[in-house]
Amino acid sequence: MTIIDKYILKRYLVTFTVMLLLFIPIGIMAHLAEQISKIQDNDAPTAEVLAYLGHFSIYIGNFLFPIFLFLSVIFFTSKLASNTEIVAILSSGISFNRFLRPYMIGATIIATIMLLMGMFVVPEASKGFNEFKFKYLKKGKQDRITSNIYNQLNANDFIYVSSFNPARMNGSNFTFERFKEDNVLDFKISASSIRWMEKDSLYRLTSYRKRKIIGDTAIVETKRRLDTLFTFKIDDLTPVSYVAETKNLLELNSFIEDQRQKGASNINAYVLVKYKRWALPFSVFILTIIAVGVASIKRRGGMGLNLLIGIVVAFVFIFFDRIFSTLAEQAGLEPLTAVVVPNLFFGILAFYLLQKAKR
Numbered sequence: 001m002t003i004i005d006k007y008i009l010k011r012y013l014v015t016f017t018v019m020l021l022l023f024i025p026i027g028i029m030a031h032l033a034e035q036i037s038k039i040q041d042n043d044a045p046t047a048e049v050l051a052y053l054g055h056f057s058i059y060i061g062n063f064l065f066p067i068f069l070f071l072s073v074i075f076f077t078s079k080l081a082s083n084t085e086i087v088a089i090l091s092s093g094i095s096f097n098r099f100l101r102p103y104m105i106g107a108t109i110i111a112t113i114m115l116l117m118g119m120f121v122v123p124e125a126s127k128g129f130n131e132f133k134f135k136y137l138k139k140g141k142q143d144r145i146t147s148n149i150y151n152q153l154n155a156n157d158f159i160y161v162s163s164f165n166p167a168r169m170n171g172s173n174f175t176f177e178r179f180k181e182d183n184v185l186d187f188k189i190s191a192s193s194i195r196w197m198e199k200d201s202l203y204r205l206t207s208y209r210k211r212k213i214i215g216d217t218a219i220v221e222t223k224r225r226l227d228t229l230f231t232f233k234i235d236d237l238t239p240v241s242y243v244a245e246t247k248n249l250l251e252l253n254s255f256i257e258d259q260r261q262k263g264a265s266n267i268n269a270y271v272l273v274k275y276k277r278w279a280l281p282f283s284v285f286i287l288t289i290i291a292v293g294v295a296s297i298k299r300r301g302g303m304g305l306n307l308l309i310g311i312v313v314a315f316v317f318i319f320f321d322r323i324f325s326t327l328a329e330q331a332g333l334e335p336l337t338a339v340v341v342p343n344l345f346f347g348i349l350a351f352y353l354l355q356k357a358k359r
Contacts (some may be wrong), residue, residue, distance in 0.1 A: 001102070001105075004089060004094075004102070005101060005102040005105070006102075007102075008080075008102035008103065008106075009102040009105055009106050011076040011080075012072075012073065012076065012102065012103060012106035013106055013109065013110075015072040015073075015075055015076045016068065016069060016072040016073075016106075016110065018072075019068045019071060019072040019075075020061060020068055023064075023068065024057050024060065024061050027057075027060050027064075028053055028056060028057055031056060031060075032053065035137055038136065038137050038139075039136060039137070042135075042136040042137075042139055044132075044135075044136045048132060048136075051128060051132075052128065052129065052132040054125075054128075055124075055125040055126070055127075055128035055129040055132070056125075056129055058117075058121060058122060058125035059122065059125050059126055059129045062114070062117065062118060062122045062125075065114060066283060066287055066314055066317055066318060067311070067314040067315070067318070069110065069284060069287055069288070069291075070287050070290070070291050070310050070313065070314040070317075071307065071310050071311065071314070073103070073287070073288055073291035073292065073295070074291045074294060074295040074306050074307055074309075074310040075295075075303070075307065077291065077292055077295035077296055077306075078295040078302070078303040078306040078307070079303065080296075081295060081296055081297065081298045082298060082302060082303060084298070086099070086296050086298075087298075096354075096357065096358045100289075100292065103288050103289075103292055104285070104288070106288070107284050107285045107288040110284050111280070111281035111284040111285065112281070114280050114281070114284065115277070115278075115280055115281050118277045118280050119248060119249040119277055120248045120249065123245060123246050123247055123248050123251075123252075124246070124248075126242065126245040126246050127245075127246035130240070130242045130245070130246070147162065147163045147164075148162060148163075149161050149163075149164055149171070151232075151262060152262045153231070153232050153262055154261055154262065155261075156178055156179050156180070156181070156186075157176070157177070157178050157179075157231070157232075158176070158177045158178075158179075159174070159175065159176050159177075159232065160173075160174070160175040161173060161174050161175075161194065168195070169195060169196040169198070169234050170193055170194060170195035170196070171193065171194045171195075172192065172193050173190075173192065173193075174189075174190065174191045174192075174193065174194035174205065175188065175189070175190050176188070176189040176190075176230070177189075184213070185213050186212075186213060187210060187211060187212040187213060188210070188211045189205075189208070189209070189210045189211075190208075190209045190210075190211075191205035191206055191207055191208050191209065191226075192206050192207040193205070193206045193207075194206075196234040197227070200227070202227050202228060202229055203227070203228055203229065203230055204225065204226070204227050205223075205225065205226045205227075205228065206224070206225055207224065208221075208222065208223040208224070208225065208226040209221070209222045210222075243255070243270075244256075244269065244270040244273040244274075245273060249277070252270070252273065252274055253274070255270065256270050256271060256274060266329070268328050268329060268332065268333075268334075268335050269328070269329045271335040272325060272328045272329065272335040272338060272339070274335075275335050275336055275338075275339040276321075276325075276339055279339045279340075279343055282343050282347075283317075283343060286343060286346050286347050286350050287314075287317070287346075287350075289350040289351075289353070289354055290313060290346065290349060290350045290353055291310060292354070292357065293350065293352075293353025293354045293356065293357045294306055294309050294310060294313070294353060295310070296357050297356075297357055317342065317346055320341075320342040320345065320346075321342050324337075324338040324339070324341055324342055325338055
């Protein structure tokens with residue numbers, strides 16, 4: 001790399017880092033000021049609060065990174081333009097594409113870091129963040145469906161509970177049905193309640209009743225209480241709403257495959273989380289190019305106008321992302337389409353702004 005490459009790359013990385021270090025603490029303080037009364041009212045331990053704030057900083061940093069990245073690139077590029085440094089660089093015979101090289105190197109570094117964090121670090125932070133939120137900040141509110149739960153475990157096994165208490169790990173009006181390959185009922189187990197006995201690693205059924213079908217004959221077995229084993233986990237009854245966010249890359253792939261085999265109705269939400277993680281690096285490059293296209297042109301409004309344009313574009317990017325995510329989760333839109341369309345739209349915008357900046 002030349003001296004100019006190192007100069008621009010240093011400005012890229014340092015400005016982005018400073019932006020994170022400047023705004024994340026502000027976000028933490030604003031969030032803490034908003035939630036401090038709930039934390040005190042629910043007697044949250046200091047250690048858990050500190051851990052929560054650490055998780056919150058990673059969680060919110062990952063969520064708002066497009067804004068931080070966009071503003072940091074616009075900020076230092078506008079400064080280069082206002083000092084006529086970009087004009088001097090291009091006048092020396094360096095092409096605009098060559099001028100972009102350190103930006104692309106910086107984007108590659110940031111994209112790699114964000115990809116690894118999104119795959120392995122952010123999921124753990126998301127788990128701590130959401131668990132604390134529903135334990136202390138949204139106490140009493142449901143983080144999962146707890147009534148009329150129906151789940152297909154595999155091609156042949158189905159379970160149902162009328163209500164489920166995740167804190168006590170028990171459910172009411174439990175039914176387990178197994179069908180043969182020709183969709184004929186093999187047997188059916190019902191109980192007034194099912195409870196996971198963590199100490200013994202087994203399930204306790206109350207008012208147990210099993211109806212086994214053999215040809216045209218039904219054999220019925222009843223017991224007041226039965227301790228037994230099932231192939232499903234207690235969380236299979238009703239996973240938390242944010243479950244996909246809390247799993248790293250390997251866990252998420254396995255979870256999605258497991259849910260697909262069960263025929264889960266909300267599989268799109270899980271697949272969407274996976275695709276969005278992989279789309280993260282592309283967003284870094286797209287936003288970097290848009291920021292350079294906006295800020296490399298010297299304007300009458302100066303840096304202030306460029307920052308205003310940057311904030312608008314960044315929020316529109318997040319808005320588009322949320323709209324298509326909602327369509328995928330609730331309207332059945334293909335998750336890959338929901339991820340590709342916003343990036344494709346802003347990719348076209350990046351290409352247009354880049355061509356305009358070259359002229």
